[in-house]
Amino acid sequence: MRFTSICSLILTCVCCVSATIFQNSxxxxxNYPNTVIDTVGYQFQKYSPDAPxxxxxxxxxxxxxxWWSAPGLKFGFTGKQVAITFGLLTTDKTLIAYRIDGQDWQLTNVTTGATHLLVSPSTPGIDLTGPISPSTFEMRVTNWAYGVQIDSxxxxxxxxxxxxxxxxxxIEIIGDSLSSGYSATLEGVSSYAYGLAAGLGDTEYSITAYPxxxxxxxxxxxxxxxxxxxxxxxxxxxxxxxxxxGDKPERWNFSKNAAPDIVVVNLGTNDANAANNVTSEGYVAQYTMLVQGVHAVWPKAQIILISLWNGFDAVGNTYAQGSAWKSEIYSIYEYFNSPSYLENPVLYDPVKNVTYNANEPSSPFVHYFNTTGIMxxxxxxxxxxxTDVGNIKLASHLIQYIKMKFNWILYSTxxxxxxxxxxxxxxxxx
Incomplete structure (x- = not known):
């Protein structure tokens, strides 16, 4: 990508929240429905946000x-009504996608501190039964910079x-704006990362990506x-x-979610911009240690490193795909697949900020996905x-790569x- 002025663009995007979506300028x-209600007059059974x-x-x-891109909430329910109160730390007017069962996504803008009736007797599909049982509610936050707080x-x-x-x-996807859905129509839920994970079907996913x-x-x-x-x-x-x-964020408890079977890493486009002054040696060193840390946390996970496409330029009478860190990313892949590493793997401890030897052999776990020619x-x-189409193309190729490489069945039907x-x-x- 060409990130010449992305700094000011990102900062502008996060300064205020707009319910407007632009496509092709x-x-x-x-016309998203206003789902805010006054709970007076409703006969509700209330659950706390930490309900099991x-x-x-x-x-x-x-x-x-x-936090991050496309975080969600999911649960089963009986009856024909579901409402959620969003806490005071909710970013006002955050756009959420939500649905029941296998119905299409619905969209609404969230109001800070308000209660939203998201399922009612008039919700499409509410009277249909099977094959999904019990009835399921799912919500996803669309924007990568905003967040919602579940109050009840x-x-x-x-x-x-x-x-x-x-x-x-x-599956876990680790990335930047390319993975978070920046500038895609519905952002997080239009990204290739979301399309990959959701397109596989019956797969838990987390997208740890930020522009x-x-x-x-x-x-x-x-x-x-x-x-x-x-x-x-x-x-x-x-x-x-x-x-x-401030400067004291919460440590992530990796036991909160199931350990991923596959981790996709797509990082480096921002490092490649001269404005950020990242050296080749520094990029390779910390990218390598990040992979070592991922392997330490999830020793059974297969890790896919994605090559960077880095935009397209006019070359003579045609166009050509650019590249960034091409040899660097491939060298990281080669390092983790070298006999010397597999015989004595090195892991990374973020608390002590040191690498250490695992002291036992490892099977190959790092793979390389070449994006050349996809977009x-x-x-x-x-x-x-x-674009939305570009995200769909990349997601589709990754789905097929994972299907063939790891013999994953495609469950999305x-x-x-x-x-x-x-x-x-x-x-x-x-």
Whole structure:
């Protein structure tokens, strides 16, 4: 990507919240329903935010506040009403996507401190039964810079929430704006990272990605820390994280979510920009230690390193894909697959900030995914990031790569993944 002015762009985006979505420089007509209600007159059964029936997806802190890209909440329920009160630390007008069962996503803007009725007798599909049972509610925060706080959850009095088992496999994506959905139509839920995870079907996922962040631990585009540091913490590098936690973010408890079977890492585009002054040696060193840390936390996880496409340039009478850190990323892949490393693996301890020997052999666990040829120059938008189509193309190729490489079955058999990305011509005479 070309990040010439992304610093000012990112800072502008996070200074205020707008409910407006632009596509091709035109305002999209959204007409999202106002779901705010006054609970007076409703007969509700109330659940606290730490109720065991509630399953938080992605990274949420001890205040039940969401972080990073596309964090979610999921639970089963009986009856025909579900309402959520969003706490005072909720970013006002944050756009959330929510649905029941296998129905299409619905969208609404959240009001700080208000209660939203998200499921009612008029909700599409509420009277349908099977094959999903019990009825399931799922919510995802669309924007990478905003967050919601869960204060309480309600169902109709006499009905109940139901704890749902986790899916049997899990994936984690670690990245920057390319993975978080920056400039995609619905941001987090339009990203390739979300499309990959949700497109696999029946797969738990967490997207630890934030725009402008470097792999190297330094200030990049206003972000105070790099992923080498921030991945170990619950909150991201957003201004609201600084407002809430200052210099003392909560450590992430990796036992909160199931250990992923696959970890996808897509980092380095911001490091590659000359404005951030990251050296090749520094990039390779900290990227390598981050992978060593991931392996220490999740020793059974398979780790995929994604090559950077870094935009497209006009070359003579055609276009050509750029590259960044091409030899560096491949050298990291080679290092982890070298006999010397596999015979005596090195791990990373972030608390002591030291590497140490595992003292036992390891099977190969690092893989390389080459993005060359997947996207073309018109798959990159004016803000240097993949268009919705570009994100879908990358997600589709990664899904097939994982299917073939790790023999993963594709379980997604119908429910919508991407919302409002339907492109068609319904005119047969023109």
């Amino acid at each position: 035109q305002e999209r007509i959204t 029936e509630l399953s938080y997806k992605g990274r949420w802190d001890s205040k039940h506040l969401s 959850v309600y169902v109709t009095k006499g009905d109940k929430l139901i704890e749902l088992p986790n899916f049997g496999r899990s 402008g962040i470097c792999a190297f631990d330094k200030v990049c585009w206003g972000n105070r820390r790099g992923m080498f540091y921030q991945w170990w913490y619950t909150s991201d590098v957003s201004p609201r994280a600084s407002e809430i936690y 073309q120059h018109n798959d990159i938008g004016p803000k240097w990031h993949p 119908g429910p919508e993944v991407y919302h409002q990305t339907l492109y068609w011509n319904d005119q047969d005479t023109y």
